[in-house]
Amino acid sequence: MEGKVNAFFADRSFGFITDENGENRYFHLTKVVNPAAIKIDAEVTFKPIEREQGLGAVDIKVHFHGEHIFIADEKIKIAAIKQYNIYQKMQPLAREIKDNTIVSIGLLMNRIKPETAKAPAETEELLTYLEIELFHAESIIFTSHEIDIDEALSYLQLLPIRFIDKR
Structure with missing residues (x-):
């Protein structure tokens, strides 16, 4: 089902979606596939469910515009x-x-010795x-x-x- 986020309370991790029939559905952020994209007016697809408290949504995916x-x-x-x-x-x-590095005899001798x-x-x-x-x-x-x-x-x-x- 398609819908649009009409309210989102980030501090409480829940919000509401208006579905394609104009009904409000509750959702929790844990039920969103891409939670960083949730914001008011975001277009979403979701699986509708019925809860004891009313209509809900799960498996929510925020649409990303652009190719x-x-x-x-x-x-x-x-x-x-x-x-x-x-x-x-x-x-x-x-x-x-470094290019054109001048190697002193001391540096050259240190290179001949085995390195630790x-x-x-x-x-x-x-x-x-x-x-x-x-x-x-x-x-x-x-x-x-x-x-x-x-x-x-x-x-x-x-x-x-x-x-x-x-x-």
Whole structure:
């Protein structure tokens, strides 16, 4: 069934939807697939139910208007997104080599001697990845160095798409 949110009380996590027949239906935020998108006048689809206290709604999905999302200059068609997930992985630190570096004899001798093992914290860092899996067997991967992962997540959570948190 289709409807429109006519009232939402965020502090109490509930609201009301006017259904396609003009009747008001109670809903709780826990029954919304994409809760970050709930707001007054949002268009929704839902499963109608009858409760002891009156009409209600469950399995609520807020409609998202638009065909594409943009993340870090990447244009992604919403209908092509199968799911998205977050994971973390240790990566070697990027080391910059300066051009025209003059190496002193002392530095050269230190390189000839065997190096002591460095602590992992000095050679690796923990990166967070956002992977968007598309239906045509392709994935787009962003790192926390490229984008603000939390901001991208808040936008993706508006969509009725499966999310897996592997952190």
